[in-house]
Amino acid sequence: MKSTPKICIIDDDYIYRYTVVKKIETMHLAANTMDFEDGEVALAFILKNLKIDSELPDVIFLDIDMPVMDGFQFMKEFLKIESQLSKKINIYMISSSLDPIDIERAKKIHSISDYFVKPIKAEQLQSVFSVL
Amino acid sequence: MEKTTKKSKSKIPYHKIFIEQAPTAIAMFDKNMCYIAASNCWIKDYKLQGIEIIGHSHYDIFPEITQGSKELHQECIDKGIDVFDEIPFTYKDGTVKLLSWNIHAWYVGKNEIGGLFIHTIDITPNKEYELKKARTKEIFEQTKETAKIGTWEENLSTQKVYWSTMVKKIYEVSDNYIPTLTNTLNFYETDQSLPQVSFIINEALHKGSSFDYEAEIITAKHNRKWIRVVGKPEIIDGKVTRIFGIIQDISAAKSARTQLSQAHAQLKAIYNSESISIFSTDSTGVINHFNKGAELLLGYSASEMEHKESPMTFLPMDEVNKFRRDIALQYGKNPDNFSHYKDLPVENVNDTREWTYIRKDGLTVPVQCTVSSVKDDLGKNIGFIVVSTDISDLKAYQNEILAKNQLLNFAEQMTMIGHWQWNLASESVKWSKNLYTIAEVDTSVQPVFDTFFSLVHPEDQPLIAEVVDDAMRDKKFESVTIRLITTTGKTRMVHIAGVAVTNNQGEVVELMGTAQDVTELKMVEKKLKGLLESAPDAIMIINEQGTIQIINKQTETLFQCSPEELLKEFIEDFIPNILPFIKAAKFSNSNNTRQIGVVEELIGLRKNGEEVPISINMGPVEWEGELVISLAIRDITKQKSAERKIIKAKENLEVLAHKLTEQNRQLADFTHITSHNLRSPVSNLNSLLDIYKTTDDEVLKESLFGKFETVINQLTLTLNTLIEALKTKGPHTDEDVEEIEFEEVLSITKDLLAGEILKSGASITSDFSKCSKIKYHKIYLESIFLNLISNSMKYRSKSRKPEIEIKATDLNGNIKLEFRDNGLGIDLEQHGHKLFGLNKVFHRHPDAKGVGLFLTKSQIESMGGTISASSKVDVGTTFTINFN
Incomplete structure (x- = not known):
């Protein structure tokens, strides 16, 4: 690993964002975190830093249920710009939904690495970091 | 007396002439039993040829005549009685024959007997007896008739003509008529008879020849008659002095002869016929005649057969033998070695039967053939005449009819039909063979009406009787099915059909029809x-x-x-x-x-x-x-009602299905709610708790409590909303539903939101003119108003003052309510599917909790209505509620 990985959390739930950041910290995983409260603001950030790899995250934890632009709407837009990215971004769908329809739908999207049900577990975080 | 005698004696020569010509053994005697005349037959029978008998005593010629006979003769002469007797007679040569004697007196005048006629017939052969007897009688009758013959005489020297009374009778002249030499001739028919008679008389006068002619006369009463005239001239010194003779009325005989000649001509025609085969045989069985028809039928020529062959040439032996046997038995003869030629001397054979002829070419031909005896004058058989007709065609027809009859029988058996005929006049009943079979009656039984009637089941007998009575009356036979109990006790269903046959008077004379065994049917x-x-x-x-x-x-x-x-x-x-x-x-x-x-x-x-x-x-x-x-x-009454029930049930099911679909959808909502809205705060709590447990940082731990509080508040709100929503799913009581004025609800809402309205400066306009009130759940309706109006103000455009329009419509009881605002609007393309979802928010508004529309929709749907939205971003949103 060349540098400290950038972890991006897109979720409208402020408590959730907080718990994830704190979890990473308590696990002593080396990471820079950033967070967005919905897909729209996250997408705007990526578009803005499309060619600046140092600004772009290595990992995105993407919530499904969000106001304004939800996880799937975000993915739809992200796929349009993915080819322009020089940096590989691993996207993990994170949701409290156990709904198989949601899970199935997420798995069909090639660019999504995995689907985790909230709350995210230590092992899952560990594996996310291990593949970087 | 003297005169009479003389006159009478003068008659004798006439008798003589007649007797000599008689075809039977007859002799004429004077009172002394001396021969006056005898027939040739007599002379032949008594073998007197060459013996002078005229003028000689009968007793001298036959000395063997018994005294009894002599006395009988005398008695006849004395008393004028007729005798018929049968006496054996011994001839000169010693042969004894049984003779039938007919003795009859002849008269010379009234009551004056001139002598006797004696006829004899040899009746020795027993079998000829009856025949001879009949013939004798016939001859005797003829003779008696001849005795009435008229006599005539023409005296040429005195020019006088004498006619006896009988002659006058024949000529139909009066008793005192005086015939002359000339006027006698005037009676003759002028065209043919007169010239002929004139010639004959002339011959007799000039040549003295006897004559015997037949001529036609026209009597004084203009009747045409045929007469036979026999005459004999008396010649004295070479000169004819007188002619005498007899006259006989032969009209009847003549006409009979004419008829005979006609019959003969017809016979000849028949004989010459080509369609009828006729041949005859002589007494030895040799063919002596073979006609054209026979030639054609048999293929032999007359010249091949006549006087050469016997019928055996073309007759099958077995048929001949059978014929001989039948004939022999018929005439009481011994059939062994019987010959119908030799052994039937006088019998009148007349046998008609079918024969098979074998033609010259070897083919056979069936014929109907009559074999009759041919007799001579004396009634003796001298052969046979055989008349036959070809019956090949008839045979063919017969065979055809037989075949058809067989077919009919077969058909009757097959169809189990029998037929019957009942002749009412003769009371005769006929059954076909199959009817016997059906009724199981022996075919030897001659049926009568009762034969059938008694077999009919007692219960059906009145039925049959009625049908018969009706048929008699209506001339129409109504068919009927009855039970028949056969002679073996079987019960059979028999269908009887028939017709009534009527005569010219329209009376029913016969019933006929069929009887079909329909038991199986x-x-x-x-x-x-x-x-x-x-x-x-x-x-x-x-x-x-x-x-x-x-x-x-x-x-x-x-x-x-x-x-x-x-x-x-x-x-x-x-x-x-x-x-x-x-x-x-x-x-x-x-x-x-x-x-x-x-x-x-x-x-x-x-x-x-x-x-x-x-x-x-x-x-x-x-x-x-x-x-x-x-x-x-x-x-299909039940089916119909069932159908109605089914339709009803179907309708109910549809409603139910609709409800279930709705509930299903609501359940899906709940799944969503539990997985998102309940799970996420819980998972947050777990995460926070996890951090709390794993950290030793007291500052962090302290700060976590604030976070716990946030999550708990969020969870509480969600749970409360859910409870609120679940409440709406429950059953509504009638008490909840009441008539509500829209205006009143709006007024309450405005009061509740007075602060907001004032702060935002919103204007709320309403139009409830089309529909002012509704029967609805009051709390729900207030909640709907509150949610929608507050939403409009919450998501108002920052660039303009909120304007809210509320409008109610009633389309045939279908009440609609519209809430229109000029707020931010929602991109329904993106968010439409979660517009009414729980905790769904579309704006980064601090108060957006995603609860209001979720509850509103729950309430509307629980009352059977729907809510929909149309919106344009930055223009405004319209919510339409369809209350139904």
């Missing part, structure tokens, strides 16, 4: 009946005209009629308007589409006028040789 019918009875549907069989032929029990039940009220009746009286269906369906020509079809929605009419909904299944059926239609009729 009836069994089949019974089986069919059974089958029909077991069918669950009412079954009718009708003909094409719509007449009901057969019904089953179920039919009676369906129409509530007795069989009598249904059978033979018109179908449309019970099922109106069915015929068009039958006609429309018609019978298909192809055999595979036998089903006519099903007709629904027809009405059956009961006797009491009640209507029954029915469905009919039609099909063609062959019954009693006729194509008819079977109708399977089903009472």
